[in-house]
Amino acid sequence: MIPEADRLGQVQEYYFSRKLREVRGLVAQGHPVINLGIGSPDLAPSDAVLEMLTEAVRDSGAHQYQSYQGLPELRATIADFYLKKFGVELKPESEVLPLMGSKEGIMHISMAFLNEGDEVLIPNPGYPTYASVTRLVGAIPRFYELEGKANWFPDLEALGNSDLSRVKLMWVSYPHMPTGAMASLEQFEELLAFARAHQILVVNDNPYSFVLSKEPLSILSARGAAGNALELNSLSKTFNMAGWRVGMLLGAAPLLNAVLKVKSNMDSGMFYGIQKGAIAALKSGQQWFDTLDATYRKRRQAVFELAGLLGCSFDREAVGMFVWAKLPEGSADSETFIDQLLYKKHLFVAPGTIFGSQGAGYIRFSLCVPEEKIREAIERVREYVPGGNQIMRSE
Structure with a gap:
């Protein structure tokens, strides 16, 4: 067998890729697993989006290679969306780049700006892909710790007092994944001032602004963001x-x-029909957002009830499609805790430790499950121990 590249020694298979095989194995054995771990929306796009996709596949040229920069209409619609929702003005022809999912953007950004040996500031807890991609391109992850008492925002003064001479890039994600914490405009401005002072490029990963968030915010609306x-x-x-x-x-x-420069050497453009569907989505009216929030609000209330039965504490003001919950004192570690839930009650939730060491003692519930399934999960916990509270202690 040909040996794999050395760079693969720096990363592991993505946790959810590995764990979901285990979950599928239990399902194949006939166990009715309720998956509260994955943030993959179970709801459908709007009818307008589906109709646009159906119509677009018959357009002339729909099945040819597409522009690496996306359809001009898509870029213009994205710019209009950012102006309407965030108050940010963007030039569609040069300041908007459609991607095949933002995950590919993490790789492309890293390849575009990082040299081997450069350091990258990565949130702990945070999205695991930031560190994996950093290692894959030969750069060095440098984790900065976030804490609940600071509402999961970095201590910029402490960071500034450290040696940042080799740091090129800093990943942030607000609303924060996995905790759902928001950053204010003032905090974004502090973050940008810190980045300018140390010549660091800040990248905000912002996919959760429109899920249970009353005040969507973009880092590009803050002073000092340009460049x-x-x-x-x-x-x-x-x-x-x-x-x-x-x-x-x-x-x-x-x-x-x-x-x-990176992207154009990695793909051959996004499928035309998908781009047209995206245009329709971005033109959605306020009713779409209100209906989405109404659905997630009911689910979140049910998850609050479930988390309470497990003896967990949580922030009711956090946003996004997850509930980040602190395990009760005396509980098993988060990975043991979720395995007990999985094998005893066939409920899968994500352990906080997969998002970094600062996730120790936390678990994360997804809201991408129908409310009736969450209610079923609640009943399973109630059956396990009457009252449910603090049901799984360390042994």
Whole structure:
């Protein structure tokens, strides 16, 4: 067998890829697993989006290679969306770059700006892909710790007092994944001032602004963002289009041009029909967002009840499609806790530790499950121990 590349020694298979095989195995054995771990929307896109896709596949040229920069109409619609929702003005021809999902953007950005040995500031807890991609391109992850008492925002003063001479890039994600914490405009401005002072490019990964959030915010609306920040966004969560793989990168033209150099060598453009469907989604009226929030609000209330039965504490003001919950004192560690839930009650939730060491003692519930399934999960916990509270202690 030909040996794998050395770089693969720096990463592991994605946790959910590995764990879901285990979950599927239990389902294949006849166990009725309720999956509260994955943030993959179970709802459908709007009828307008589906109709647009159906019509678009018959358009002339729909099945040819598409532009690496996406349809001009899609870029213009993204710019209009950002102006309407965030108050951010963008030039469609040079400051908007459609992506095949924002996950590919993490790789493309890293390849565009990082050299081997460069350091990257990565949130702990945070999205595991930031660290994996950093290692794959030969750069060095440097984790900065986030804490609940600071509402999961970095201690910029402490970071500034450390040696940042080799840091090139900083990943942030607000609303924060996995905790759902929001950042204010003032905090974004502090973050940008910190980045300018240390010549660091800040990238905000922002796919959760329109799920249970009253005040959507973009880092690009903050003073000092021009040329110092990029923002990733996605249609996966807001428009129930996770499998469509539609994302976008926004920011100054020179930065996007660097990313385009990578992207244009990696793919041959997004399918035309998907782009047309994305255009329809981005033109959705307020009723779409209100209906989405109403659904997630009911589910979140049910998850609050479930988390309470398990003895967990949580922030009722957090946003996004997850509930980040602190395990009760005396509980098993988070991975043991979720395995006990999985094998004793066939409920799968995500352990906080997969998002970093600061996730120890936490678990994460997904809201991408019908309310009746969450209610079923509640009944399973009630049956396990009457009252449910603090049902799984460390042994």
